[in-house]
Amino acid sequence: MSATQRAVLIRAYGGAAAAEVADIARPAAGPGQVLVRVRAAGVNGIDWKVREGYVRDAFPLQLPAVLGIEMAGAVAAVGPGASRFRAGDRVMGPLGRLGAYADFVTVDETNLVLTPPGLDDVHAAGVPVAAVAAWHSLHHAGPITAGQRILIHGAAGGLGGYAVQYARRAGAEVFATAATAHLEYVRSLGADHVIDYRTQRFEEIARDIDLVVDYVGGDVLDRSWQVLTKHGAIVGTSSPDILARTPPGRRGLWFTNKPDAALLERLAAEIAKGTLISKLSEVVGFDGIPAAIERNRTGPRIGKVVADFSR
Template sequence: MKAAGVNGFDWKLQAGYLQRAYPVPMPATLGLELAGTVVQAGPGAKVFKVGDRVMGTVGMGAYADHVAADETKLCRIPDGLSDVVAACLPVASLTAWQALHAAGELRAGQKVLIHGASGGVGGFAVQFAKEAGVMVVASASGRNREYLLGLGADQVLDRHTEPFEQHANGVDLVLDFVGGDLAARSWPVLAPGGAVVSTAALDIAANAPGGYRGIFHSMRSDPARLEQIAQSVASGKLKTTIAEVLALSRYPEAVERNKNGHAPGKIVLDFTI
């Protein structure tokens, strides 16, 4: 293991919020995504060999010095991409891509409102949505306005002073990357037939009013897409933002900051410092 991204899943699991949705046998080692180097290949391994630099998702257990990973969930780290940058891609970039294109069925010319646009997932969603030719309204803290405009957002709403209910309407797709009551508050800003896709509100489908779609999206491993995304990052076409890099020994701080607020982008644990 060289580096691992920190995710909201960590503190939600620790706090017991996921007992019903994602029962996990205890004791468990946290950590959903990784970047590292293959030191041993299992008997059935066909794709990777010792010495290959790989990245991807694991069910759990990435916060460890060695991880046994399923090679069908990994891809190569492109030359020129550091392990720390690679580790912040799998969960956030695949979640953003799938929320927009698989769950959200986004089409060019539509309007998207993104709650939590400054976070790890949101930063990719803003860029993927612009690439797809849609208008992007990004909601986050006002201090992150310039950052979000720099990623391509057409409009930025300061969530503290510009409530989206008063500043957004006719939205085809709302992406909720925050949770709480945001999904429930988003129905009135939708255009007819619109959808809210949430990565945090587990009960969203049951609560969707008639005429609207409410979808909870759970990220799926997709190494082929991840490799494409990683190449876009390596070539400079796609931006990644790292909020903070911490040593593995500072993992409790990393999880605390992921829960209670952090700079834009993704918190990463670097196993080499």
């Protein structure tokens, strides 16, 4: 077995060319960890934000750094003290850090769950971060109750698609923004009011909103305060400076995701059964990861992009 492996990494912060495919040393599982042979990995917005140094204050790195935060594969080896899995088990999960774009990766066993039999590795790789983060971000400001009016920005994306479904299940009235080509998809997920952000101003349609979940950021955050009720809140995942941009008397919350294996296990089972919709818009090969990261930055898309390491 080779002592090196493929990886997608950055040596310095920068644009599209900063992410490259290179050979690095293969790791060994430490205490409480398993070594996973990665078969597929999900592409996320955090990849290009890390690449460009956009979140360097929130997530300081030692460069070079391997990108990627979620994956699916099979356990190759078990480290000292790890007991939840054995070699050969199919697993999926977030790393809880960077490093998923590599043929082998070490992961704390507490972050992982067994991949349901009805879910292949490519589809499984796009689930761990978005499905869990959408759930926790939706509930970050407090419990969701029937009749609440919720506005979800970026509703066709990886997180947004799940958030629409969760909010609808809870009995909320769901307002959702999306690009023109993605409106019908968002409507099919259960959104009550679908807003085309290219041709419509959401603040002219969404009123008396109890909760805004902002997966977009930029000026969308600044325009969203006016649609809130007096005690409404905005949860942001794309604006690290949301607290500084929160007007006096308003409630703005910054959300960062954390692994939640118990929740992931439940949601993955629902996806495998078909009771929760998980959408892939594109599957790329390993060498296509750097370009896929850049496409994630430059344009909206439905659902998730996943890299199939066998391609």
